Amino acid sequence: MEKILLTCVECPMGCQIQVEVEKGEVLSVTGNTCPRGKLYAQNEIKCPMRVLTTTVKTYDGKMVAVKTDKPVKRESMLSLMKKINAITIDLPVKIGDIIIENLEGDANLIATDDLQ
Ligand code: SF4
Numbered sequence: 001m002e003k004i005l006l007t008c009v010e011c012p013m014g015c016q017i018q019v020e021v022e023k024g025e026v027l028s029v030t031g032n033t034c035p036r037g038k039l040y041a042q043n044e045i046k047c048p049m050r051v052l053t054t055t056v057k058t059y060d061g062k063m064v065a066v067k068t069d070k071p072v073k074r075e076s077m078l079s080l081m082k083k084i085n086a087i088t089i090d091l092p093v094k095i096g097d098i099i100i101e102n103l104e105g106d107a108n109l110i111a112t113d114d115l116q
Pocket residue numbers: 008009010011012013014015031032033034035036037038040
């Protein structure tokens with residue numbers, strides 16, 4: 001059995017969570033103050049997810065700040081970055097504009113900046 005220590009990032013309290021894992025299966029979760037922490041810990045062991053934040057090129061040379069509107073699989077980050085780096089977009093762009101729809105599953109890549 002393996003013991004893994006995690007810091008929950010679901011809220012600013014940052015609870016220290018201990019997870020007991022055997023053969024990829026979560027045996028127990030302790031240290032979480034609320035159920036969100038237990039879910040976070042289980043997901044971290046099974047399939048870690050992150051919001052991807054980066055920039056996209058525009059045809060006039062500016063870079064637009066973007067992020068996914070939902071967490072995506074951490075293991076997918078490299079392939080998603082290849083997809084994102086391969087595109088160039090037109091301006092103007094407004095905050096919330098979808099840059100790539102369904103980048104992974106139902107997670108879209110959206111602009112986080114207004115750029116003319
Ligand atoms: S376990 Fe609950 S209270 Fe603790 S950091 Fe996570 S979300 Fe916040």
